Amino acid sequence: MTETADGAWVSLFSGGKDSSWALYRALEDGRPVERLLTVHPAGDSYMYHVPATELARLAAESVDIPLLEVEPADFGAGDVTDAGAQGDRELEPLAAALDELDTELDSGVAGIVAGAVESEFQTSRIERLADRLDAELYAPLWQRDPVDLAEAMLEAGFEIRIVSVSAAGLDESWLGRQFDADALAELRELNDEYGVHVLGEGGEFETLVTDGPHMDRPIELEYTTEWDGTRGSIRIENARLG
Structure with a gap:
């Protein structure tokens, strides 16, 4: 300690x-x-x-x-x-x-x-x-490698949802998507192609942690998506602890 x-x-x-x-x-x-x-x-x-x-x-x-x-x-x-x-x-x-x-x-x-x-x-x-x-x-994330940070979050058991996107390469299909190993791999490709930060540090996307080792119960969501052609977010219809 x-x-x-x-x-x-x-x-x-x-x-x-x-x-x-x-x-x-x-x-x-x-x-x-x-x-x-x-x-x-x-x-x-x-x-x-x-x-x-x-x-x-x-x-x-x-x-x-x-x-x-x-x-x-x-x-x-x-x-x-x-x-x-x-x-x-x-x-x-x-x-x-x-x-x-x-x-x-x-x-x-x-x-x-x-x-x-x-x-x-x-x-x-x-x-x-x-x-x-x-x-x-x-500030334990400060100036750490973003890929290492993402992998550490996933390895620890964080369940992460993408709740908004606003960058080239990120379309409506990303809204509500789980930030997992597959998503991280795609974000690394988008970083190479468009410069999208893999943690969304430039505001490219925002997230919500729905479960993790520090949480007693997960957050369960019901939502719809809003998309204007270039950016969008999820609209929460109902949220509760499981």
């Missing part, structure tokens, strides 16, 4: 594969994660995973860790022409939620878990939040 800072840990959590893997690794590493924290964007976002974040509460129930949700916020993406200024604006509700938890938790927030892989844009801002709280940042 890794020695960690005294106090509670908070895991930034969307229900997608990257934040779920970061949470799983933190728990395996013995970090005392006492809260999950989800920000629900009302529209496009530079900082946050967007689709199906409402299912984070089911995932949190399955993991059995209390969830703090920041209700839908319209960041006005596109209103600010400077991406850095937009990112800073989007950080405000996350900072407020962490301040709330720092006051609520007995020993304050000792550490923050984040699922960033390659985005310096996101990671630098989360590091600033951690520094402001004098908290440790744990």
